[in-house]
Amino acid sequence: TQLLEQSPQFLSIQEGENLTVYCNSSSVFSSLQWYRQEPGEGPVLLVTVVTGGEVKKLKRLTFQFGDARKDSSLHITAAQPGDTGLYLCAGAPSGGSNYKLTFGKGTLLTVNP
Amino acid sequence: GAGVSQSPRYKVAKRGQDVALRCDPISGHVSLFWYQQALGQGPEFLTYFQNEAQLDKSGLPSDRFFAERPEGSVSTLKIQRTQQEDSAVYLCASTPGGVPKRGGYTFGSGTRLTVV
Numbered sequence: 001t002q003l004l005e006q007s008p009q010f011l012s013i014q015e016g017e018n019l020t021v022y023c024n025s026s027s028v029f030s031s032l033q034w035y036r037q038e039p040g041e042g043p044v045l046l047v048t049v050v051t052g053g054e055v056k057k058l059k060r061l062t063f064q065f066g067d068a069r070k071d072s073s074l075h076i077t078a079a080q081p082g083d084t085g086l087y088l089c090a091g092a093p094s095g096g097s098n099y100k101l102t103f104g105k106g107t108l109l110t111v112n113p
Numbered sequence: 114g115a116g117v118s119q120s121p122r123y124k125v126a127k128r129g130q131d132v133a134l135r136c137d138p139i140s141g142h143v144s145l146f147w148y149q150q151a152l153g154q155g156p157e158f159l160t161y162f163q164n165e166a167q168l169d170k171s172g173l174p175s176d177r178f179f180a181e182r183p184e185g186s187v188s189t190l191k192i193q194r195t196q197q198e199d200s201a202v203y204l205c206a207s208t209p210g211g212v213p214k215r216g217g218y219t220f221g222s223g224t225r226l227t228v229v
Contacts, residue, residue, distance in 0.1 A: 006155075042220030043204075044220070098212055099211055102158075105155050
């Protein structure tokens with residue numbers, strides 16, 4: 001069973017601060033996805049990273065996939081209250097079952113005005 | 114439709130009752146997935162359909178859980194003799210075909226099941 005450990009589990013910061021969320025595993029993934037989930041809603045895809053060492057930027061969000069494709073990070077610059085939500089990482093295994101995503105437990109981010 | 118639609122949004126069931134949860138995927142999407150999200154946890158895989166074929170049901174917790182997609186569009190997740198540990202949000206997701214290399218799932222808003 002592939003496991004994804006996300007840290008921190010909870011994060012409460014002030015508007016304008018920077019933050020990093022980590023997603024770690026002992027398993028290699030063919031790709032890793034980051035989702036954001038708001039209360040009462042399903043997760044919404046933010047980005048997919050595929051290549052080891054890949055860095056993708058989405059406005060103030062920077063995503064990185066580890067060289068060995070076992071870990072990933074999400075960095076938010078100058079956080080805003082609208083960034084508040086549950087951030088989930090999800091890994092797709094290599095091989096025939098790549099549809100079967102393994103999710104981390106999530107990081108609940110609160111950005112205070 | 115424009116997105117994945119799930120109904121009902123909320124369901125309260127008495128222990129032992131049977132429930133049926135419905136998922137309407139995005140029109141034309143071949144692949145459909147069910148995930149279970151317990152409180153404070155990430156979603157966990159339950160089952161996968163490609164058209165009407167259930168290709169993987171390895172995540173279904175017990176034989177009380179049954180899913181079908183008879184015409185390759187709408188899917189129903191049925192839970193028989195519900196128990197308290199079945200309380201969770203049940204998420205449905207669809208994709209045009211499999212999991213796109215650079216894409217992800219489009220999830221519905223989920224059905225929150227509470228067993229009392």
